[in-house]
Amino acid sequence: MNLWQEYKRPTSVAEAVQALAAASGPALPIAGGTDLLLDLKQGRHTPIHTLVDLTFIPEMSALELRGDDLFIGAVVPVNRIALDPLTGAHAQALVEACNLIAGPQVRNTATLGGNVAHALPAADGTIALTALNAEAEIASATGTRRIPFISLFTGPGKSSIEKNKEIIVGFYLPISNFQSLKTASCFKRIMRPQGVALPILNCAVWLAREENAIKDIRIAVGPGSSTPFRATEAENVLRGQAMSETVFAASLNSLLAQAKFRTSARRASADYRRHIVGGLFKDVLDTAWKRAE
Numbered sequence: 001m002n003l004w005q006e007y008k009r010p011t012s013v014a015e016a017v018q019a020l021a022a023a024s025g026p027a028l029p030i031a032g033g034t035d036l037l038l039d040l041k042q043g044r045h046t047p048i049h050t051l052v053d054l055t056f057i058p059e060m061s062a063l064e065l066r067g068d069d070l071f072i073g074a075v076v077p078v079n080r081i082a083l084d085p086l087t088g089a090h091a092q093a094l095v096e097a098c099n100l101i102a103g104p105q106v107r108n109t110a111t112l113g114g115n116v117a118h119a120l121p122a123a124d125g126t127i128a129l130t131a132l133n134a135e136a137e138i139a140s141a142t143g144t145r146r147i148p149f150i151s152l153f154t155g156p157g158k159s160s161i162e163k164n165k166e167i168i169v170g171f172y173l174p175i176s177n178f179q180s181l182k183t184a185s186c187f188k189r190i191m192r193p194q195g196v197a198l199p200i201l202n203c204a205v206w207l208a209r210e211e212n213a214i215k216d217i218r219i220a221v222g223p224g225s226s227t228p229f230r231a232t233e234a235e236n237v238l239r240g241q242a243m244s245e246t247v248f249a250a251s252l253n254s255l256l257a258q259a260k261f262r263t264s265a266r267r268a269s270a271d272y273r274r275h276i277v278g279g280l281f282k283d284v285l286d287t288a289w290k291r292a293e
């Protein structure tokens with residue numbers, strides 16, 4: 001049995017949105033296919049009539065500076081993000097996340113847009129983009145709009161975009177708000193040995209440092225809730241403070257009070273995640289802090 005009836009290869013964002021709208025049955029975008037094709041083959045997905053391949057759209061393959069932002073097109077493979085000098089200079093947490101996704105073969109194909117659109121609360125690229133305060137550009141038949149990254153998610157595996165009508169074009173990462181300060185970011189994760197899928201826990205921190213104080217900070221932890229989690233209470237504790245054991249302990253308490261860790265059948269219990277998050281958070285925070293020296 002065919003997994004789909006029609007396969008479209010648009011070469012512009014407008015054509016892609018039009019192809020979704022014009023499909024004569026259920027339609028979905030496809031990028032690397034590393035999630036979607038497995039789901040279709042293994043019967044975990046409702047039948048699809050039309051797949052709209054986004055990988056032939058040049059605008060969605062761009063990775064470039066645009067004014068005060070770094071733009072990363074949604075179909076840029078995570079391997080390219082891990083190697084590109086621009087991401088190395090401006091989005092270290094994302095480089096580290098992309099370097100850890102799956103193995104080399106999947107990384108050559110899997111895209112950042114697919115990682116985000118799948119809407120899993122601990123997807124590695126997604127957690128890095130959460131800490132980097134990205135915005136997403138969404139295209140629909142009525143045009144394009146930019147939305148805060150976090151508003152893309154409504155629940156585990158559920159995004160706010162209508163995938164049969166809308167596509168994620170790419171992501172804008174702010175890079176120049178704090179040019180007079182030292183900024184840095186870091187991403188790490190805790191994984192089962194030999195693991196190549198989602199982690200037990202991951203964490204990304206972005207911070208701006210002014211001498212010995214944290215001027216501003218963003219912290220993301222996956223899976224810290226049913227959607228990608230920003231530890232805003234811990235951020236409030238750390239903002240404006242000098243780094244010390246006491247301040248860290250207070251921020252960890254705030255993170256634990258705000259997070260709603262999830263139990264995943266194959267990876268870890270919520271209790272275990274609560275138990276180990278402090279070590280991971282400290283490691284990521286310390287690394288970002290030292291990088292901003």
Ligand SMILES: Cc1cc2nc3c(=O)[nH]c(=O)nc-3n(C[C@H](O)[C@H](O)[C@H](O)COP(=O)(O)OP(=O)(O)OC[C@H]3O[C@@H](n4cnc5c(N)ncnc54)[C@H](O)[C@@H]3O)c2cc1C
Pocket residue numbers: 028029030031032033034035036037038054074075078100101102103106109110111112113114115116117118122123124125163166167168169196197198199
């Ligand atoms: C062996 C293996 C290991 C993995 N390891 C990891 C890991 O360590 N960490 C991790 O985070 N993930 C991991 N994954 C998950 C997966 O590879 C990534 O999430 C990948 O980035 C998905 O991208 P894709 O381009 O292949 O998405 P696809 O499979 O093409 O699409 C996934 C979903 O997103 C939609 N979609 C894709 N692009 C867009 C777009 N631009 N706009 C709107 N909707 C879109 C599709 O319709 C589909 O519903 C792993 C997967 C495999 C198979």
